[in-house]
Amino acid sequence: MIRTLAVAVAAGLAAAPLHAAEGGPILSGEHANFSRLVVRIDPTTEWSLETTDGRVTLFIPGKEIAFDAARVFEKIPRTRIGAVTTAIGPEGTSVAVDLTCDCRVSTLFVKGRHLALDVSDRDAVLPAPESLPAPETAEARDLRETAAVEAAEQILLRQIERAAGQGLIELADAGPPAPPQAEAETGADAAAEAESEPAEAPPALPDPAPPARPESDAAPTLPVALTARGVPEAADLAALLEHEQIQATTVFDRERAKALAEMAEPEVAVECLPDDAMDIARWSDGRPPFEQIVDLSSHLLGEFDAPDPATLARLIRIDIRFGLGTEAEATLASFPQDFENRALLLDLARAVEGRPLLPDGPLSAAESCPGAHGLWSAIAGSGPALPDAEHFETIHAAFAELPPDLRALVGPALVARLLDAGRTEAARLIQDTTTRPETAQTSALTIVGARLAAAEGDPQAGIHALSALIEADAAAAPEALVHLARLAADAGLPLPDRHVTDLRAAALQARGAARAADLRLLLAESLAVRGELPDAIAEIRSALIDLPRDPRFAELAVTLLAAADPERVGHAAYAETVLASTTLVSADPASDPARRAIARRLLDLGLPQGAREMIEPAAAREGEAARLLLAESWLRSRESARARDILAGIEGPEAARLTAEALALDGDFAEAGAVLREAGLPEAADDYAWSSGDWPRARDEAAPDPERHAMAEFMVAQTEPEEARPASPDPSTLDAEEAFVEPLPGLERPSLDAARRLLATGRQVEDFVQALLAETPPGGAPAAN
Template identity: 30%
Template sequence: MTRFILTLGVILLAGAPAAAQQIAVRSGEHETFSRLVFMLPPGTAWTTERVAGGYRLTTPGQETRFDLSRVFDLIPKTRILSVTPDVDARSVFIETPPSVHLESFPLAIGAAVIDIVDGPETTPPIAVTPPAQSFRPRPNRGYLDLYWSKPAPQAPAADPAPETAAAPPAPVVSPLALPDRRVSTAERDLVDQLGRAASQGLITMELPKSAPKDEAAPGASADPEQAAPPEDSARTLALQSETVIDRDTAAAFARHQLSESGHSCPPDQDFDILSWQTDKPAHEQLTDARRDLIGEFDRPRPEAVLNLARVYVAFGFGAEAKATLRSFGISPEEAGPLPILADIIEGNPHAMADTLSGLTACDGKVALWAVLAQDPPPRKEDVNFGAVLRAYSALPPNIRGLVGPALSTRLIDMGAPDVAATVRSMLARAPKTDRRALAEIDARIDLSAGRKEEAARLLDGLALSASPAAAEALSTAIETKLSLGVAIPATDVDNAGALGRQLRGSETGARLIRAEVLGLGSTARFDEAFRTLSNWDAPQFDALKQSTQSDLADQLGKVPDDALFIETFFRHRDKIPAAQLEARVQVALADRLSATGFWQSARDILSAETRRSPPGRLALARAALAGRDAAAAYSYLGDLPGDEAAKLRGEAMSMLGRHSTAEGEFAEAGQTEAQLDEAWRAGNWTLVAQQGSETQKRFVELFAPETAPPDDPQNVVPLGPLSAAQQLISQSQSEREAFAKLMEELKAR
């Protein structure tokens, strides 16, 4: 038996691959199903089977390596919960909920299409045999064909004709009568390992000149049913084999886990900052790390250089760590993630931070640094918060204080304030915790919860401290107070300007200049604010400068003093071009100019794009009405929906003397008083008698008697001359009183 296994292994050595083949896996989302496409080579056989928790796709005859890094880029984790490779490198496990089922079919190019479809399973998955390979060129249907094409419906096969005499099935004779199916599995694994060893050049064997004669296996039974193992027996033997190269590289591969997205997770030792410190004082550790940096022939020793850089990082000296790596010529491959960690500790962006992209779901220490490195922050559902918190709690106290505020800010930005509060608690429990770092985290949490007053109070305290976060706290405090409508104290404005010029060229410096400009505007010091804005020369922060310019113009539009607004606006008109202002700011300035009588300037402050928008059209209509151009106002409004548009159309129609139409527009806008005024002007005495004031109703009753119901002729008593004269005198007196009250009411408006 052993001789046969070795001989069979040698025969198959030529066909054994040297390394597992990389198989790309793509995905697509549809309304009723999610699709996976395994880009198998033409002629590859594959099977699918239902297993506990989902399905398994297997390529029985070929060892493969599936690239699962892009599976969830285009599909959510609803029908497909996860896709993970099995340990035998021949199959993939697809985890699914019980409410879906699998449908599969092959493509002409050899790829396997797996659809996870809504609804319970009706038929079990079956094995798929690859079609016979043809040498005729196939049409290129494009990339989308993999995701949106479905197999052509096949006509049902005709029922076979009934056989008169069923022929007995031909007996299937196996070349080997094995007593247990586990032996077949063991033989297959042994052949694979022999092939791997041969491809690595570790063994060489000579084929025998003649094949051994077939011999019945001792103890083998001729009855296949007796040879089959019992149903409850194990399917595999406790057999494992490996080559020397596999054994030496197993540790390296074992350290690299895979995230849910298929990315390889680096080992924890590359991010274990706590292990880079000892109990010795800092100066002794640095002294020890500097020894033996230079080896034989005055060449740097990479191991010693990397150790010194790690010690620098462990004590929070990120700039020194990067300078050490750069000075001794350590390549990025040798440095690994050390430069990224150094930049994160220093609060600086790193050019290679994207190398940690996709690792936020790892179950190791890298998850923490991947969250800190990504800009913008990752999605909440892509982060392993348990791993992040474990890695943060394992940091040295000094590093915990350095990265804690930045980590809490990112957690809040991605919608996880509860996790940020946990980070704050971990930082508070650390010995010798910097209370200023706790205050910074508390302020961020208060801001996320809408407690702006408490956050502003904490930020004011941080701004007066000597911590590295003081400048950032000052700009955030001013922004918070501005959102509350509070005037910024002159001392805060002056400090922001001084720090902004000191940090010129940095993002923090640019935000401080913005805080200075808007702080000046909050106290109506617009001349100084516009002068500071004109002197702001930072091309790399043009977007921030334009936003500041728009916000300053918005502050100007809210000044209650009309004289100050008009004077300041026209003095600095050239510094606030319409194209650089937000649309809402343009509309606000236009309305303010229209209200003060400068309706032509109101039109000029609106850009061409804003004029085409509904708010811009309303602003143009208001400017036209201010200029007594009712026809133009009505043309701007057209059939624009909304109460405001109907109200402006009513004003335009009233100005044109079309009071009946204006009455209808005001009714649509819900303007009851304006509707009654137009009904009065249009002579709609019925509406006035129903909804007018008591004075108006009395006036209509006296001067428009047709609105009152006629008296019954039978109840009318003829009056004599004296009674008729007395009635005329009383009626005249009532009409004079009603007219006088109406005039008083109109004057009071």
Template identity: 25%
Template sequence: MLRLALIFCCMALSAQAMPIAVRSGEHADFSRLVIMLPKEADWTLDPTAEGYRLETDVDEAQFQIEDVFRLIPRSRVVEIKDDAKVSGLLFTTTEGVKIRSFPLRLGGLVLDFYDAPAQAVEETVAPHAVTSTSRNLQPVPIGAAHLDLYWQGLIDTPPISAPEEQDHTPNEPVLAEAPLSVPQIEQVDERVSAVEERLRQELSRAAAQGLVEVDTAKLHKPAVPKEQGMVDAAPEVTPEQSASAHKPTDQIAFKSKTSIDQANHSARSATDPTESGLRCASDSLFDLGGWIGDGDASDQIGKGRRAVMGEFDKPNQDEVIKLARTYLAFGFGAESRMLLNDMGAPGEARDALFYLADLFDELPDAHQSPFAQMTGCDGNVAAWALLGADPLPPKEDVNFAAVRRSYQGLSPQLRQTIGPDLVARLIALGAPDIARAIRPALSRITEQDRSALHMVDAQLILEKGGADADHSLADVVAQDGPHAAQALLLLIDDKLSRGQAIESKTTQNARALAFELRGTPLSYRLLRAATLGHASVGEFDAAVDLLAGWPVQAEAELRMNTRDEMVRLLVKVPDDGKFLRALFAHMEIVQRSAMQADLRFGLADRLINLGFASTAKQFLAQAKSPNEQDRLLLGKAALASQDAAAALTHFAGISGPEVEALRAQALALIGEHGSAQKAYSKANEPKDAIREAWRGGNWDFVRENADGTERDFANTFAPASRTTATRPEPSGPLSQAEELIAASQKEREIFEKLLGSFAVTDANTAQKPVQSEAVPTN
């Protein structure tokens, strides 16, 4: 009986409740709790109105939760308390907080509280209770599911292979096995964080200058995101890797170079960085001249397509890259791009081939590629970078020697394909000498197709300012080859720049090519050429129809520039009737273009001269902040409407000969002849100044500045001041009579001369009525 009593006492002591530690740790994306449950304990986790409830089968469990909030804030978990109904805990969380859970192999439960994204499913925990036991545990390697934050350095644990993939719901807890260890919450010193941030800034600056490069071979590959509940197999560690893991010398992930070392290299090699910090591409990535094998294109492409698929119907990446290069070597960009999209694996070689394919097909994606910034590299990439650069780089950032070498190493077909475009870019960069230097590489090509050579010759002629390039361009257009569209554009632009009209057949050719190539960037440039071709011969209805069919979102800037150029041609139409008809028929389009200052001034000036001052004011009113030219034309329009006061208001504060002449006209309209005479004098208009002096009775000014008849009239009918010496009066009646007769005869002669100056000798030459001037009388 005594022994039985002792046994029962021991059982009671063993069954007595034991404390269960609850440890906490705060991380950037979640708050973690580790509840050290016994190994064989079962538990369930259910959502509640306030958060979540943890229920265990541990009798009278005592959870040590006193120090939980010492290491985590109350941002996600607000309160933790014992559940009075069951042996468990109640967690009160903030709104939008979700929970993840998984057990440990040697006992214990991990709970992660995290902020769910806005588009997350409403409930993370399954509606039904999830029961977890120690049976059917799924092993998880060290490092998965954030275990590395708690247990580090356990490299002596043998690698555990991942089991076959199983179907898991997003709410199913992930079960893991790991050796039990006390969690260590690392507290980072603020001073250490400041030093790390400063180091990152210095490394970023050095990388931008090309002094530091990242060694991607030594960087760990980023983990591929997995669905919740799926696990990865632990990476296998070889003995050599384990033995050298502690050596930091060879594990640094970047290489550095001083600025002195960089300055000692006169030319950038294929692996040197560019000015923007990019690493120059190797020659093998752009060796198009070496990608053409033996045989014709069909044989090589057919052989490559048969070799693409490897064992188990998986693409052989080496053969995929080889076939894509063969496509590009013969100029097939679309085929290469399709092959790489379907079968190509990510990598530098695939990126380079995508860039070349976009270049061949003139796609805008090529301009955004890093390869387009490698114009300064001393390798094959230089020429292809120059072809893709948009906008063009400064001349000093281009390695012209590398561009020339790269072009001369291409096949004849590729030299014909890219030659004209490369020459155009070299001329635009201000390097016509380099453009002439690559011309012999085209002249040695077979005589059967000289379109590329003729295109280059025409570009070089235009660069010199010559006017005899039209014949070469017309030959290229007539051959209807790959450069016909570019030649047509150059031909139309050259004629428009010299003020020549575009022939109807040339305009129709541009329209046909634009329709054939519709949807491509080149088609919109052809559409622009056709629009301006119609406008150059006064066919503005057809030009406006082409603009109306231009998609609004496609090349919007080019479309607006084309509209403005069309209106600029409208201003220059010599026929006033065609000008007025087209303007009023398409007033809405013209008004939008009138936002440009030069077009607004040209339209307003011509309308004022034609007597449409009110319409000119509509265009001038579109200026957001009128400048002196706007005010000058507004005053001119007011003068045309006989509104002198408004004109003087617009002229206020403006100086210059033209505005002084217009100001004088306004002053004359309101009878201020003296002020008008002074304004005409400032404008260097002597005849108009004499006229206003005559009208204002300023005879002294007329005598001093007028010639001939006007001066004689002033001397005769408006004698000088009485203070001047005069002739003595005749003494006798006969002398007085003779003098009166002589004076009358002289006055008659002066009147006849003065009236004769207003006579119209030929009625056919009088197209405007002559304004009668007021002649002063005694």
């Protein structure tokens, strides 16, 4: 019974496939001319790649694999890939990739467990096809299959021992020994194999036909797969265990695999190449390039037109030395013979012209290496431009050792990468090293020089240099125009009409191309900087129709609406454009700052209803700043009750000020002043002293203003009688304030003197009162002078 159970367990385990941990976060990486997405799936997992208009879908049938695309865009922009979504359904798992460019998509497996999707530009060169291997001989196939079977046997035995040690199966007692012949043939090999590690199995080939077997009525004791491979039949479990063909996965193994899957897999260190392998300055013997190329070409082919590897390598190096990367790559493609550093020379041939590297080249790994390796990785865009200060010293030293003409060729690309990384000082060092021997000024040097000047705080100088380049060099004009528009937009400087026209024409000419979206984004931003907000929003609306899957246009619309200045755009144009563009501002929390800025400007323009419609989605999320703006919009509509309901529970000076306005709108001026004083705003509270009749406070508050002070003094005297002041000898000499408080003459005994005094003070008092009334707005506190 035990023996039968053990055989059943072993056979069942043999049929179970081994799966590596799958799923998890979708990794991403950005390269010069391609963007890469990496998903983890087992190499044996079935998958397909479906391509439709603007979308690529990786479909894995029959499996539920949890992929996480939340952090895809932390390391890549949305220039080629607009969105990545995952879904699990009854038919399987899918990963959909929305493309924002007319790009080529290719796949490859990395390290045997990661499937990489490369979205590359159409002009990126594909890897040269590898030559087919020589046909396998029968003897080589036998050796390979024997090694595979023996390796599988050892793996199986270890797995069964582990399962037995953990109590999952019970091994039977040792049965009768194997036949002597089999023991003699396999004993030595098994002992030797036990001392060595199992060899990596080569690609599987069809199983050979089963050998002829004598007819027998006995039931087979080995799995059919073992018999089909010609392994001698075993009489019992002990013989079966000598042929490992299964893997036992226990509960301990399963939990350990889960824990390992949650841990970050350490990156495999990339070997940094020595500087001698890229000592380009010594690749030329000093003669003109065409003489060296002709000389080497004449000695390239030998007997039977077979190329000499050493001469071929020297010819490739000469092409690279003088910047002929395309010619070097074409020569490599024409002669597939292998030689030392062939892959490195292919990478250098592409890097020297600024073209993207092949994914598996020695310079393509994004690792931090010093010296020449780090230099060419930085130039090619596969490695960091400035990994750290120590490495950059060696990178700069390697750059300084390049010949001047080669520095002028590759220097602009390195300066541009450093500027993109925000390393202005390092970019200046490379730029000065490039132009140190008074190298002829090329278009590329002018462009990066302009960018560098802007990064150092002088955008006007950069814009002037690029404008001159546009006028003088038609070939470089499109690229210079893009950089000029970018510098002007970043500095808030309006483009001249002619450059806006050129930019509009370039965007129209590029429709359907990968760079069309970038040009249209730049055009919209340039129009907004000029104060032409309606035209900028119109351009964005048109682009949203043509490129609906590019999220950058909607994001730019929100940015431009939030940053627009009504004084520059014009009050009417601003209000009309903003009120017609509310649908462009998403209801997501990320748009709340923009909603607050737009609502503030609409309130300042006297458009409370438009401000209210803009701010209500943000206020619904309980944001205090948004609720304050919403309350203010109701106040401007004279809806004090609604404003007070919104302000309930909000503390702070602004909330107190708005609450006081709501109370004053209802006529409760005394409570309005009390709210402000409680909030620590006594000066603001004093403004309501006039309207509430708090004359002592009004008198103290209006001390700097003679007219208001006199009025307050008079009212205090009326409510709090004091000792009567003596009459002035000559009322005609009194100023307005003194005349206002001058005691009236007694009229119980009329006299000419009393009449004269009354007329003299009356003229002053009338002017005084008229001035006070003119300064007091209806229904509110008196306006301060």
